[in-house]
Amino acid sequence: MISYLSAALLAAIGLTRLMTVRAGPRQLATFFLSMAAGLALSADATVRFLGDDLLPRLITNALQLLAMRALVQLVRGARSPEKPTPFWPILLCWALMVLCYLDIAPHRLEVGTPAFQWRWSVVAYQAVLTTYGVACLVMFTRTLARSAAVRPQGTFRTGLRILVCAAVATIVWVLFSGLPSLWLEITDLADLDFLPRARLVGLCAMVLWVVGGLFTTWDGALRLVRAWRGIRAVTPLWKELVAAHPQIALPVRHDLEFTLYRRMIEIRDGLLALRAHVPPQLGDWLRTPVDGPTRAAAELAAALVMREAGRSWPNHPAGPQPSVRDESAWLSAMSSAFTNSRVVREVRERALAEAGHLS
Structure with a gap:
């Protein structure tokens, strides 16, 4: 159950990263999703369901190497100029692991015996898995530690520091679980005793990854929520303006923050286009003082x-504009007033009466 819960949390963090950075690098999302899939596949219940422990371990190890490569990509992408990460090293590792697996599979009944423990294919498999994983993690840990040191205080910096601890714990886990032949020889543990201990170390590392990932994605998740709420708030106003001036609509992109900014721009364009149609006598129609957003809605x-x-009245002066920082709140309040304010309804009725009188 713990394995599945950790896998679900890792998958949730990975999917959150995908939603947050749709147009940017996705290495962290690849890492979390690969580790989640590997953790779920290696769980005891999954192994019992499949009736085989060697093939799930092979696939899990392949996913773990993919996660390690994603970390290397993240590190190289942070450098200037950006250095691409070649794909052939991991392909070579996968090929060697499959070759070793083909030699190991016919001897699956010998698992736990000294002869199997030091079989050439078993030793080679462990060496390939450990060397690639540790090399990737060391590079990632060094870069992440430097980045955390220069970040301002906050949840993101705390998350980076937790991820550094997670990477160190993962190095320990890879060195321990990736070299069972060595540790079984040194500690005199039985094979059945070794695997639970290796899994416990791995789960501790996964908990640190989950906690660090939650801290680093917290700000992004909050931005998504704020963007979604902002979009809902300004949509009634946006629909009215796009219906009046369809040319202000920009190309569609499925990104919440971009969609909010785009709608704010389109609303401003629509308001500017309609400034010339604001009656100069509108102030006389307002029977009571109103706030800025309500007046703008009227x-x-x-x-x-x-x-x-x-x-139209082409020389109508433009009203005061809010700062960029308060733009979303201003337009949200204006949209609410435009839809619900009694003052706005009265002004609309006066405008209809005035327009009928002028015609």
Whole structure:
């Protein structure tokens, strides 16, 4: 159960990374998803269901090497100029592991015996797996430690430091679980006693990866939630303006933060296009003082009516604009007022009456 729970958390972090950085590098998402799949596949229940422990171990180890390669890609991508990560080393490792597996599989009944423990294919398999994994992790740990040292204080920096600890724990796990022949010889452990200990070390490392990943993705998840809420808030206003001026719509991209910024830009373009249709006497229609977003919503409602009536006042001065920092909150409040405010409904009715009178 612990293995499946850890795998689910790793998969959730990986999917969150994919949603957060759809147009950017996805190495961390590849790492978390590969480790999640390997952890679920190597769980006792999965092995019992498949009725074979060698093939799941081969696939799990292959996924672990893919995760290690993703870390190397992340490190190389952070350098300037960016250095591409060749794919042939991991292909070579996979090929050697499969070759060793083909020699190991016919002797599966000898697992746990000294003859099997020091078989050439078993030793070669362990050496390939450990060497590649440790080399990738050492490179990643050094770079991550340097990056954490220069980051400002916050959840992201804390997450990086936890990930450094996770990488060190993973190195220990790879050295321990990747060389069972050596450790069984040194410690005199039985094969059945070695595997639970190796799995326990691996689970400790996975817990650190999960905690570190949650800390580093927390800010990104919060940004996604804020972007989604901002999109919902400004959508009524955006729909009205795009219906009035379809040319302001920008190309569609399935990215929450970009979608929010795009809609804010489109709304501003639409408001600028309608400024000339705002009646100069609108201030007289407001019977009580109102806040900035409500006044802007009333101006929009009147401008839409006057635009349909063909009326315009080209020299109408532009009203005050909010700062970029407060743009989303301003437009959200304006959208709410445009949809729900009694003042805006009254101004729309006055504008309709005025437009009918002028026609």
